[in-house]
Amino acid sequence: MNPFRWSFRQQFLLGSFICAALLGYALFVQFRLGIQPCPFCIFQRICFAALGLVFLLGAMHDPRAPGARKAWALLAFIAAMAGMGYAGRHSWVQLHPPELPSCGPGLNFIVEQYSWLGAARKVLQATGDCSNIDWQFLGLSMPMWALAWFVVLGLGALYAGFQRRQSSLFRR
Numbered sequence: 001m002n003p004f005r006w007s008f009r010q011q012f013l014l015g016s017f018i019c020a021a022l023l024g025y026a027l028f029v030q031f032r033l034g035i036q037p038c039p040f041c042i043f044q045r046i047c048f049a050a051l052g053l054v055f056l057l058g059a060m061h062d063p064r065a066p067g068a069r070k071a072w073a074l075l076a077f078i079a080a081m082a083g084m085g086y087a088g089r090h091s092w093v094q095l096h097p098p099e100l101p102s103c104g105p106g107l108n109f110i111v112e113q114y115s116w117l118g119a120a121r122k123v124l125q126a127t128g129d130c131s132n133i134d135w136q137f138l139g140l141s142m143p144m145w146a147l148a149w150f151v152v153l154g155l156g157a158l159y160a161g162f163q164r165r166q167s168s169l170f171r172r
Contacts, residue, residue, distance in 0.1 A: 008069055011160035012059035015153055019052030022149060035134045040090035044146050047083030051153060054079050073161020080154030087147035094133055094141055
């Protein structure tokens with residue numbers, strides 16, 4: 001049951017399952033606990049969804065060639081890096097809140113006004129509502145946990161893709 005000895009497919013399926021579970025918990029927090037997400041949270045969810053999709057597609061492909069496994073691992077790591085960027089910035093905003101907090105416009109308005117790329121740039125500027133800490137576990141806020149998960153999943157993807165695999169069962 002050691003996940004470090006699992007096949008590429010099993011490791012990528014585990015990553016996909018973890019991303020789905022994290023997204024499910026985020027929806028639980030939003031709809032059952034009533035904590036509304038800020039724009040940073042939305043972009044982190046998008047990154048978890050993208051990462052989970054890359055994990056799932058990589059597991060379905062289950063390449064035998066080492067180069068293809070490395071390509072899937074790098075794709076997953078890129079998605080994890082984007083998530084690390086958003087979660088890291090969100091954590092920084094929570095630790096260093098702006099002096100004049102203000103609730104900015106919603107994500108839909110931002111996307112309509114600036115497009116997705118402009119919205120991403122605007123979200124990184126962060127409004128005061130992103131600095132609120134509404135949820136904590138073991139002293140860490142939700143974006144701090146998201147950052148930790150992005151790091152773990154990104155490194156796990158690299159491990160799965162770059163791990164040496166035995167090419168034959170009868171190898172000496």
